[in-house]
Amino acid sequence: MAALMFTNTPSIQKAVSLINNLDNSKVSLLLSRILSKLYVSESRPFSEEEESKLQGALDVSGDDLGLILETLEFFVQQAAYHSAKPQVLASQLKGLEINEDKVDCIVEVWSNGAYEVINRLKSKGLAPKVLEDINWRLNLQLAQSSKVKLKAPNTLIELALKSEDSEQKERIRLDFSHEELYEFYQQLETIQKQLDTLFK
Amino acid sequence: MSIIQVKGSGKSVAPDRTPFFGVRVPKEIKSMIKPISKIEQDLFRKLLKLLVAALEGNEIEYDDIKRLESESLSEETIVIIYAGFMTLLKSALKHTSLKQEMFVEDLHELQIPEIFHNDLSSVVYGSRRPKIDNFSNEQRPRMTRLDNLKWRVDVAISTSVLNRVLEPSIQMEMTLSDGTIQSFEVPISQFHKLRYNIAFILKEMEDLEKRSILKIKD
Numbered sequence: 246m247a248a249l250m251f252t253n254t255p256s257i258q259k260a261v262s263l264i265n266n267l268d269n270s271k272v273s274l275l276l277s278r279i280l281s282k283l284y285v286s287e288s289r290p291f292s293e294e295e296e297s298k299l300q301g302a303l304d305v306s307g308d309d310l311g312l313i314l315e316t317l318e319f320f321v322q323q324a325a326y327h328s329a330k331p332q333v334l335a336s337q338l339k340g341l342e343i344n345e346d347k348v349d350c351i352v353e354v355w356s357n358g359a360y361e362v363i364n365r366l367k368s369k370g371l372a373p374k375v376l377e378d379i380n381w382r383l384n385l386q387l388a389q390s391s392k393v394k395l396k397a398p399n400t401l402i403e404l405a406l407k408s409e410d411s412e413q414k415e416r417i418r419l420d421f422s423h424e425e426l427y428e429f430y431q432q433l434e435t436i437q438k439q440l441d442t443l444f445k
Numbered sequence: 446m447s448i449i450q451v452k453g454s455g456k457s458v459a460p461d462r463t464p465f466f467g468v469r470v471p472k473e474i475k476s477m478i479k480p481i482s483k484i485e486q487d488l489f490r491k492l493l494k495l496l497v498a499a500l501e502g503n504e505i506e507y508d509d510i511k512r513l514e515s516e517s518l519s520e521e522t523i524v525i526i527y528a529g530f531m532t533l534l535k536s537a538l539k540h541t542s543l544k545q546e547m548f549v550e551d552l553h554e555l556q557i558p559e560i561f562h563n564d565l566s567s568v569v570y571g572s573r574r575p576k577i578d579n580f581s582n583e584q585r586p587r588m589t590r591l592d593n594l595k596w597r598v599d600v601a602i603s604t605s606v607l608n609r610v611l612e613p614s615i616q617m618e619m620t621l622s623d624g625t626i627q628s629f630e631v632p633i634s635q636f637h638k639l640r641y642n643i644a645f646i647l648k649e650m651e652d653l654e655k656r657s658i659l660k661i662k663d
Contacts, residue, residue: 284606326608367612369604372630376617379635379642383649391581393539398650401588402643406629417619417627420588423650430647432594433640436615439598440633443613 250323250337257341260316263309265344271303272317272347276354279318283325283362284369290314317351321362324355328363331356377414378405398423464551465543466536477529478556480522486560488513492523493564496530497573500538502580530565533557537569538577545570593620 251257264272282290291299291314300310324334331352338348380403386395404417421429466474481489491513499505510527514520533555537548545566552562568574595618601610615631631639 322606326606328607328609363607366604366607367601367610368632369606370614370630370632372614372616374627374629376629376631376635376639379639381642381646383646383653385653386585389581389585391535391539391584392541392578394541396654398653400646400650402646404629404639406627415627417621418588419591419621421591423647423654425590426643426647426650429591429594430640430643432596433636433643436596436598436636437640440613440636443598443600 250327250329250334251320251341253341256312257316260312261341261343263305263313264316264347267303267313267347269346269350272350273354275299275314276317276321276351277358279314280321280354280358280362283318283321284366290318320351321355324359325362325366328359329355331359373409374406374415376404377407379403380405400426462547464554465540465548466533466551466555470555471532471536473528473532474555477526480526481529481558481561483522484518484526486564488518489561490564492527492530493568496527496534497568497577499531500534500568500577500580501573502583534565534568537565538574538581543569587622589625590622591619592622594618595620 279290296307296310296314300307303310303313305313320334320338323329327333329337334355335348335352338351339345343351382401384399384401386397386399388395400421402419402421404419406415406417408415484492495505495509510523511520513523537543548566548569549562552565553559557565568577597616598613599616600613604610613633615633615636616628617631618626618628620626
């Protein structure tokens with residue numbers, strides 16, 4: 246990937262010098278947390294309380310800590326956006342004059358977490374309702390008020406939808422006779438054929 | 446084990462069989478037996494036409510009955526006969542495997558005049574039967590059904606957080622029989638689950654229809 250991910254701005258230069266002064270193990274830990282929380286929610290990777298503890302542990306000011314965290318997050322955001330290969334990320338980070346041992350830390354965290362993060366971002370849809378669960382029950386109808394000795398199978402299918410704006414799942418319940426279910430299946434088969442042509 | 450056969454006097458129905466109308470003669474049928482001896486085949490056929498129309502799901506108006514009234518036949522009597530034959534036909538149509546000879550045998554037992562037997566048989570065993578069965582099937586209580594399904598397959602190219610996504614997703618819009626419309630996204634993993642489950646149920650249904658797991662005899 247030849248795309249330039251990082252531009253050497255004054256604020257990045259400042260962040261780089263701060264990061265270069267940190268312990269390797271601490272850089273790894275900070276970045277792991279940032280990566281695991283990347284775009285997960287609107288909240289920041291560390292709580293306010295954690296951030297004040299980090300200030301002491303890393304011996305930096307609040308502003309500097311903020312800069313370090315934002316810059317590290319920016320590194321993985323860019324790496325994720327371009328689905329960067331580790332060696333590409335490494336060479337680009339070196340271009341920002343980050344010490345080699347720190348570059349190794351960052352690249353290692355990225356290599357370990359990249360697959361999971363990118364998959365998560367791939368499946369991140371914007372649809373307000375998403376199918377989350379399927380339940381069903383198969384019945385055999387034996388009689389009804391106007392008929393006796395029937396043997397008619399039917400099925401109840403419940404589709405649970407996860408809705409963006411409410412905690413509760415919405416449920417669609419559908420009643421299918423054998424014929425109706427077959428018709429539904431035919432439509433799913435058509436969709437499947439479309440998907441198959443995509444991955445040929 | 447011994448089987449004791451009880452033969453009632455004048456009863457032609459074999460004791461090992463329950464007549465199609467049940468063990469007891471329904472009171473609607475009982476009350477029409479006397480009046481039907483008075484009606485002509487022509488009027489009976491007109492009445493039967495109304496009955497079949499009703500069984501096929503058509504609305505029967507008061508005027509349709511009123512029109513059959515004559516000096517010798519009051520509206521009240523017509524209504525009694527209508528109700529009687531309705532009960533009789535509905536009881537016969539309940540059965541999926543009632544043999545025609547048995548049906549006629551039971552008509553004798555009920556003392557329905559023989560001139561009506563052929564016409565009654567033609568309702569139960571004739572070409573209108575599928576339409577009648579269809580309507581009664583539609584009348585069964587059911588949960589919401591899927592009336593219409595629209596779908597589309599999308600492939601995401603890029604998003605605000607990912608330059609190259611290339612991940613397909615499916616949008617479905619379901620119109621249900623109660624009129625509600627639901628739109629939602631089906632992620633690929635869920636789509637495979639849905640398709641697998643539906644195929645599985647279909648297989649189970651077919652097995653269910655082939656095997657008589659519940660030992661239901663016709």
